[in-house]
Amino acid sequence: MLPNQYENxxxxxxxxxxxxxxxxxxxxxxxxxxxxxxxxxxxWSLMGGFLEADESLDEAASxxxxxxxxxxxxxxxxxxxxxxxxxxxxxxxxxxxxxxLINIHDHNKELxxxxxxxxxxxxxxxDLIFDHxxxxxxxxxxxxxxxxxxxxxxxxLPEKFTLPELQQLYESIYETDLDKRNFRRRILSMNVxxxxxxxxxxxxxxxxxxYRFDSxxxxxxxxxxxxxxxxxxxxKV
Amino acid sequence: MLPNQYENxxxxxxxxxxxxxxxxxxxxxxxxxxxxxxxxxxxWSLMGGFLEADESLDEAASxxxxxxxxxxxxxxxxxxxxxxxxxxxxxxxxxxxxxxLINIHDHNKELxxxxxxxxxxxxxxxDLIFDHxxxxxxxxxxxxxxxxxxxxxxxxLPEKFTLPELQQLYESIYETDLDKRNFRRRILSMNVxxxxxxxxxxxxxxxxxxYRFDSxxxxxxxxxxxxxxxxxxxxKV
DNA sequence: TATTTAGGTGTAAATATTACACTTATTAGA
DNA sequence: TCTAATAAGTGTAATATTTACACCTAAATA
Numbered sequence: 443m444l445p446n447q448y449e450n451x452x453x454x455x456x457x458x459x460x461x462x463x464x465x466x467x468x469x470x471x472x473x474x475x476x477x478x479x480x481x482x483x484x485x486w487s488l489m490g491g492f493l494e495a496d497e498s499l500d501e502a503a504s505x506x507x508x509x510x511x512x513x514x515x516x517x518x519x520x521x522x523x524x525x526x527x528x529x530x531x532x533x534x535x536x537x538x539x540x541x542x543l544i545n546i547h548d549h550n551k552e553l554x555x556x557x558x559x560x561x562x563x564x565x566x567x568x569d570l571i572f573d574h575x576x577x578x579x580x581x582x583x584x585x586x587x588x589x590x591x592x593x594x595x596x597x598x599l600p601e602k603f604t605l606p607e608l609q610q611l612y613e614s615i616y617e618t619d620l621d622k623r624n625f626r627r628r629i630l631s632m633n634v635x636x637x638x639x640x641x642x643x644x645x646x647x648x649x650x651x652x653y654r655f656d657s658x659x660x661x662x663x664x665x666x667x668x669x670x671x672x673x674x675x676x677x678k679v
Numbered sequence: 680m681l682p683n684q685y686e687n688x689x690x691x692x693x694x695x696x697x698x699x700x701x702x703x704x705x706x707x708x709x710x711x712x713x714x715x716x717x718x719x720x721x722x723w724s725l726m727g728g729f730l731e732a733d734e735s736l737d738e739a740a741s742x743x744x745x746x747x748x749x750x751x752x753x754x755x756x757x758x759x760x761x762x763x764x765x766x767x768x769x770x771x772x773x774x775x776x777x778x779x780l781i782n783i784h785d786h787n788k789e790l791x792x793x794x795x796x797x798x799x800x801x802x803x804x805x806d807l808i809f810d811h812x813x814x815x816x817x818x819x820x821x822x823x824x825x826x827x828x829x830x831x832x833x834x835x836l837p838e839k840f841t842l843p844e845l846q847q848l849y850e851s852i853y854e855t856d857l858d859k860r861n862f863r864r865r866i867l868s869m870n871v872x873x874x875x876x877x878x879x880x881x882x883x884x885x886x887x888x889x890y891r892f893d894s895x896x897x898x899x900x901x902x903x904x905x906x907x908x909x910x911x912x913x914x915k916v
Numbered sequence: 917t918a919t920t921t922a923g924g925t926g927t928a929a930a931t932a933t934t935a936c937a938c939t940t941a942t943t944a945g946a
Numbered sequence: 947t948c949t950a951a952t953a954a955g956t957g958t959a960a961t962a963t964t965t966a967c968a969c970c971t972a973a974a975t976a
Contacts, residue, residue: 447716448770451729453690456762456773479684492688495771499762523760523775525693525736533685534732536693536773538760606954623956624934646953647942843923860925861965883922884973 457537459490461581464546465598470614476558482571503540512550541581543597596655604650616676693730694774698818701783702835707851713795740777749787778818780834833892841887
């Protein structure tokens, strides 16, 4: 075996912090936990954890997400590496932030309780520890970009959803109002939605048709594309 | 002082690897070094180094870039964190990749020689060690996206450049041909270029006017924008 | 002074985006 | 049972953006 040439270099704890997005009727929300150890005990924080030797970064992020939500196979994407020297007062730590999109109704309530976690509307977040606020801002930007580029919003909705719900979601991602007719035309022209003949009457007397994201159609679309990406852009202001 | 609650967690070397883009007349190029230590001694590699305790990730990436090129204040942007368990055979290492855009004629020749570094055309790269090829692919994608979104190509050109040169650059970034008239209209309508009254006659008898990136105009444009970003998109195929 | 070379220029057609208002299905309450 | 209320659903015209496309110009050199 080779001698380890890396003998004299510094080693650092590598943290993973996850920005967990959910969507609840009107509002984009984040799942935050109440930190139960010092420093900053009792303050709000992103769900996080440390990288272990036997897992990749993606695996670690996924493990940490599951630890809080009980969910597996969740949309999870690396966001950015945060490495300011003093970002964690305990010790110099590098944090790789991930963001994930989950169906807000679809998580393990006991686990969430165990971590004293709570959903906060994205526009009414508490103070966060360390540089977590910076991470959240980065995630908001990334989500906006992602949603403009790929039909990713579906991850935040239940399997079946109505177009008005989907529009609400996009409106809260972009923090702007969208025209109903233009929105429908655009989203339907992506050719990734399948209309069911069920109606959802929770929010109106008339009821709105339920749609389903059709991953077969999506794959087909992707294949027909030239890498430009399916796109849903917010209107220019 | 608080006891260190992080006592029992794993620590890892944190590497920084930089994808260094340059542009030479016709071709987008990468600056690669010949690795002079085991493992993989003698093979081609991205310029890299390890994070030290007294520097942020950005500072470390910048230090490493300067080490090879002699250049400071260079366009440098974090790309992605690579963390597969076995990515480095010596030891489990996390690498944060950065990419940078430099003027290819504007680097310290002695340093480059010292590292046995060489510029390679982007479409004719040698085999690279570890997961460096994955990093390069990610950087190409990011550069494409960045160039479509912000007027970033200027970083790769000398202070004064002609529109045909700039077009060449975009053509090699997108690996496609662009229409001369449409390109000019688009790039000029961004309102960030200043025409000088000098001509560059290196490549034609008639000579082409030299332009300069006008950062004041750029700032003004940015201010007038609604965050959508100045954009130069490749034509849809 | 004719030829060669790359630089420079405009317009029309096609496509994409935006703005905008009324009808429909259903429920609840008079 | 009729009326009012509510959110869902639909089409078109105006504007803006993107694309396709071909000839003239300036300078050098043979």
